[in-house]
Amino acid sequence: MAEHNFDLVILGGGSGGYAAALRAAQLGKSVALIEKDKLGGTCLHRGCIPTKALLHAAEVADTVKDAAHYGVSANFNAIDMTVVNTYRDGIVDKLFKGLTGLVNSKSINVVKGEGRMVGPKTIQVGEDRYTGTNLVLASGSYSRSLPGLEIGGRVITSEQALQMTFVPNKVIVLGGGVIGVEFASIWRSFGTEVTIVEGLPTLVPNEDASVSKALERAFRKRGIEFKTGVRFSGVQQHENGVVVSLENGETLEAELMLVAVGRGPNTAGLGYEENGINMDRGWVLTNERLETSVPGVYAAGDIVPGLQLAHRGFQQGIFIAEEIAGLKPAVIDENGIPKVTYCEPEIASVGLSEAKAAEKYGAENISTYEYNLGGNGKSQILGTAGFIKLIRQNNGPVIGVHMIGSRVGEQIGEAQLIVNWEAYPEDVATLVHAHPTMNEAIGEAHLALAGKPLHAHA
Numbered sequence: 001m002a003e004h005n006f007d008l009v010i011l012g013g014g015s016g017g018y019a020a021a022l023r024a025a026q027l028g029k030s031v032a033l034i035e036k037d038k039l040g041g042t043c044l045h046r047g048c049i050p051t052k053a054l055l056h057a058a059e060v061a062d063t064v065k066d067a068a069h070y071g072v073s074a075n076f077n078a079i080d081m082t083v084v085n086t087y088r089d090g091i092v093d094k095l096f097k098g099l100t101g102l103v104n105s106k107s108i109n110v111v112k113g114e115g116r117m118v119g120p121k122t123i124q125v126g127e128d129r130y131t132g133t134n135l136v137l138a139s140g141s142y143s144r145s146l147p148g149l150e151i152g153g154r155v156i157t158s159e160q161a162l163q164m165t166f167v168p169n170k171v172i173v174l175g176g177g178v179i180g181v182e183f184a185s186i187w188r189s190f191g192t193e194v195t196i197v198e199g200l201p202t203l204v205p206n207e208d209a210s211v212s213k214a215l216e217r218a219f220r221k222r223g224i225e226f227k228t229g230v231r232f233s234g235v236q237q238h239e240n241g242v243v244v245s246l247e248n249g250e251t252l253e254a255e256l257m258l259v260a261v262g263r264g265p266n267t268a269g270l271g272y273e274e275n276g277i278n279m280d281r282g283w284v285l286t287n288e289r290l291e292t293s294v295p296g297v298y299a300a301g302d303i304v305p306g307l308q309l310a311h312r313g314f315q316q317g318i319f320i321a322e323e324i325a326g327l328k329p330a331v332i333d334e335n336g337i338p339k340v341t342y343c344e345p346e347i348a349s350v351g352l353s354e355a356k357a358a359e360k361y362g363a364e365n366i367s368t369y370e371y372n373l374g375g376n377g378k379s380q381i382l383g384t385a386g387f388i389k390l391i392r393q394n395n396g397p398v399i400g401v402h403m404i405g406s407r408v409g410e411q412i413g414e415a416q417l418i419v420n421w422e423a424y425p426e427d428v429a430t431l432v433h434a435h436p437t438m439n440e441a442i443g444e445a446h447l448a449l450a451g452k453p454l455h456a457h458a
């Protein structure tokens, strides 16, 4: 048994873990980064990046199908999944090489292997023990299923959906959250018949209600079917497909069923609880400074309850490294974390929804404004519908921005600055937005909320 000592030992080399490693190395700490698979974790290899590559291929397919509308002669023939997958893997490989080079260029010791916590500050990998002055737990998440619903064969999760070598004719997507609507969008653009089944009353139920409604309208128009407020009761597989039964007695048939009902914390059997870490149903509990119940042991990313997003993991990793180095970083405001759903049309939001804002401040103390992209030149050129909805405290700052429309994800940067810097609509209204850009719609929305609309139709 060999013993190794470091300032910082990190379990998991995904978004949370590698961000902590890079920042700690910058701050002069010695770091052991333990990873059993590939640096980059879910986001790079099985999440954000590969899905967005497929969504881009989907956008190209839609553009070709719609080319005649712009006077461009082109024929859409088929999707060649071999080429789509080569393109996707090329992007992932390039980023993986970049990340590996970055990590190797710093004083970070990457340990390849499966780690387990065996002491309050110690992780064991095979016959080696790594003890840190501090420990960071960042073991990530896995695709959850429902009780009694087994994954296998024609019942798949996002991992298998990303590895498919063919375009299915018909798919049932169980779950209308972010992952579900992104795959529904990809497959529809590739020519698949898609039905989403969501137990809650709307698609993307974590978004502002008006955005959910707008997405449902847009999906209906795109021929994506969905059943909301109805629960799944079972699935049977046969040689050529699946038969899915719903609690309302309905049955649906398809070639495949994608289970996209959320992600659970990957913590089972890793020795956390045995070593005194406070947990709740598998989640690692921390205080607002991301420290667990064991002093000096921190947690980052998807194992910590909250938004499961890569950029939250990055920020938490940076925070922890700075905290350990004594820099006293500002606590991360979970409510200020931007969210983007990359289906077509895209959804981007930051801050409070109208319902949450009304609950927090009282409906009479907030105002909202919805700027329709119909008044935005660039959106008309791109042929997208949608809106930008602002929520402000009366005589106070903007506390929520909610957007839907093609490419609105690219507008989230300004929206998150506005919300996180607590800007007033009157402040933003004085800033000049370039014409014609989609970004201009953010300027227009603030002009209107400040009482001086320009290209806004009542």
Ligand SMILES: Cc1cc2nc3c(=O)[nH]c(=O)nc-3n(C[C@H](O)[C@H](O)[C@H](O)COP(=O)(O)OP(=O)(O)OC[C@H]3O[C@@H](n4cnc5c(N)ncnc54)[C@H](O)[C@@H]3O)c2cc1C
Binding pocket: 011, 012, 013, 014, 015, 016, 017, 034, 035, 036, 037, 038, 039, 040, 041, 042, 043, 044, 046, 047, 048, 049, 051, 113, 114, 115, 116, 138, 139, 140, 141, 158, 179, 266, 270, 300, 301, 302, 303, 308, 309, 310, 311, 312, 313, 342
């Ligand atoms: C289909 C899909 C699409 C997504 N799209 C987006 C998106 O567009 N934008 C976004 O922000 N987020 C997206 N996410 C979420 C994002 O991927 C996660 O929030 C992010 O990866 C979480 O980072 P993490 O470090 O907590 O965990 P992970 O990235 O899961 O990393 C954990 C790492 O720990 C390693 N590990 C686990 N246990 C051990 C062990 N015992 N020993 C050694 N190593 C171990 C794993 O191999 C893994 O590499 C998506 C997720 C999915 C599934």
